[in-house]
Amino acid sequence: MLEKSSKIVNIDKLGVCLGCGLCQSICGKDAVEMELRSDGFIHPNVKKILPEKEAIIERICPGINVINDINFGPNESIWGHIESLWSGFSLDTEIRTKGSSGGIISGLAIYALDSGVVDGVMQVGGDSADYERNTLRISTTREEVLECASSRYAPAHIFNEIFDILDKDSQNYMFVGKPCDISALKNFLEEFPIYKDRFKLTVSIMCAGMPSFQGTSDIVDAFNAKRPIKDLVYRGNGWPGYFSFRDNTSTVYRKTYNESWGTVLNKHLNLRCKLCPDGIGIQADIAVGDAWETKDGYPDFTEKDGHSLIISRSSQGDLVLKNAEKDIKIVLEPLSINKIQLMQPYQYNRRLKIGARISAFLISKRKKLNFKNLGIAINLRKVPFLVALREFAGTYRRI
Ligand SMILES: Cc1cc2nc3c(=O)[nH]c(=O)nc-3n(C[C@H](O)[C@H](O)[C@H](O)COP(=O)(O)OP(=O)(O)OC[C@H]3O[C@@H](n4cnc5c(N)ncnc54)[C@H](O)[C@@H]3O)c2cc1C
Numbered sequence: 001m002l003e004k005s006s007k008i009v010n011i012d013k014l015g016v017c018l019g020c021g022l023c024q025s026i027c028g029k030d031a032v033e034m035e036l037r038s039d040g041f042i043h044p045n046v047k048k049i050l051p052e053k054e055a056i057i058e059r060i061c062p063g064i065n066v067i068n069d070i071n072f073g074p075n076e077s078i079w080g081h082i083e084s085l086w087s088g089f090s091l092d093t094e095i096r097t098k099g100s101s102g103g104i105i106s107g108l109a110i111y112a113l114d115s116g117v118v119d120g121v122m123q124v125g126g127d128s129a130d131y132e133r134n135t136l137r138i139s140t141t142r143e144e145v146l147e148c149a150s151s152r153y154a155p156a157h158i159f160n161e162i163f164d165i166l167d168k169d170s171q172n173y174m175f176v177g178k179p180c181d182i183s184a185l186k187n188f189l190e191e192f193p194i195y196k197d198r199f200k201l202t203v204s205i206m207c208a209g210m211p212s213f214q215g216t217s218d219i220v221d222a223f224n225a226k227r228p229i230k231d232l233v234y235r236g237n238g239w240p241g242y243f244s245f246r247d248n249t250s251t252v253y254r255k256t257y258n259e260s261w262g263t264v265l266n267k268h269l270n271l272r273c274k275l276c277p278d279g280i281g282i283q284a285d286i287a288v289g290d291a292w293e294t295k296d297g298y299p300d301f302t303e304k305d306g307h308s309l310i311i312s313r314s315s316q317g318d319l320v321l322k323n324a325e326k327d328i329k330i331v332l333e334p335l336s337i338n339k340i341q342l343m344q345p346y347q348y349n350r351r352l353k354i355g356a357r358i359s360a361f362l363i364s365k366r367k368k369l370n371f372k373n374l375g376i377a378i379n380l381r382k383v384p385f386l387v388a389l390r391e392f393a394g395t396y397r398r399i
């Protein structure tokens with residue numbers, strides 16, 4: 001019954017809900033509450049249907065709406081608009097080491113706070129006592145930013161309480177998130193423009209997909225570690241750094257990035273991540289990923305000092321980056337656009353072929369995803385017909 005009339009339940013049933021939490025904020029907790037389910041993902045539990053609120057969700061849900069308003073220039077159809085392109089790292093050794101790649105995001109966050117560009121940083125942080133508690137935090141100090149540093153390859157509660165945060169005071173923010181979190185924020189601000197001025201800078205991590213908590217559990221359980229476990233980190237403390245945690249006997253376990261992400265976590269992605277038209281932060285002021293060095297044509301994951309790949313996409317992004325460089329907080333080394341493909345082969349291939357996967361979704365589920373101004377069709381035209389057909393058939397079969 002609920003399934004027939006709730007747009008939210010339908011989005012979730014289609015497999016394109018990202019658990020972003022906007023549903024809870026828009027409809028109120030009495031009507032929709034985000035919950036972690038046995039599949040290891042966060043879903044909206046619809047208790048009451050509010051048709052007017054659900055209509056808003058249909059317009060702003062990032063699972064079905066990615067509406068880019070930064071136009072692409074010539075040669076920008078794959079990587080999105082590029083104002084400037086760098087490889088870089090934080091000059092503060094603690095920040096660089098704790099960060100996922102070169103600590104650029106944490107470095108910029110601390111710089112934006114210290115220089116008064118923003119009052120707070122909205123970013124995801126974890127809980128050292130429970131790895132399933134990743135939530136949006138407001139960091140206002142270096143220590144709080146560093147607590148959030150590094151990647152969490154798992155779901156997080158993000159927009160569940162966005163109105164409470166914004167209505168509490170009139171602070172200005174830097175927002176850090178995955179590309180789909182940036183889409184969610186942009187959609188939210190289109191619907192509620194009163195809050196637009198409160199976001200001074202958006203920074204996106206590059207993202208190949210969000211694994212379920214089942215992925216994390218599988219790694220923990222393969223060690224026969226004794227729960228409860230604590231201090232779980234997916235990487236950081238080096239580049240790429242180790243997946244590591246401590247069990248209840250204080251034994252420390254660890255796995256390389258290649259073994260954890262490459263053989264377990266990336267097998268636990270949801271359907272929406274497979275259909276993702278933007279893992280590269282097309283809509284953010286700045287997008288940051290790993291500036292992997294390459295060996296035999298492939299990214300090399302042997303431990304080194306971290307380097308971030310930095311794409312500035314707006315004049316505001318450029319300004320903050322260049323000021324941070326001028327104030328000797330970060331190092332920026334110019335990078336040529338051809339290098340991104342070598343550093344990020346997965347992102348390159350996904351951007352090229354994503355149109356085939358989205359078409360397979362459209363035909364099998366009869367649902368058109370509102371993905372706009374993302375270069376999807378232009379990129380697909382560059383793919384040989386048989387390759388595109390194989391991609392289409394593979395996705396169709398999986399769905
Ligand atoms: C799910 C996922 C997939 C990724 N896929 C790629 C990829 O395909 N290519 C690539 O180059 N890099 C990928 N990364 C790594 C990411 O790009 C690096 O975090 C980036 O290089 C930034 O490094 P940094 O040292 O500047 O950031 P840091 O200074 O370490 O800051 C990292 C920031 O990311 C935020 N963050 C961490 N986890 C999450 C999360 N689950 N949701 C929202 N925000 C989060 C933190 O709050 C922090 O602000 C992925 C990370 C995640 C979490």
Ligand code: SF4
Nearest residue numbers: 017018020021023061
């Ligand atoms: S708004 Fe967020 S939580 Fe709600 S259905 Fe869409 S992705 Fe899921």
Ligand code: SF4
Nearest residue numbers: 180207209210273276
């Ligand atoms: S792959 Fe795309 S949809 Fe999935 S978490 Fe990353 S940005 Fe979001």
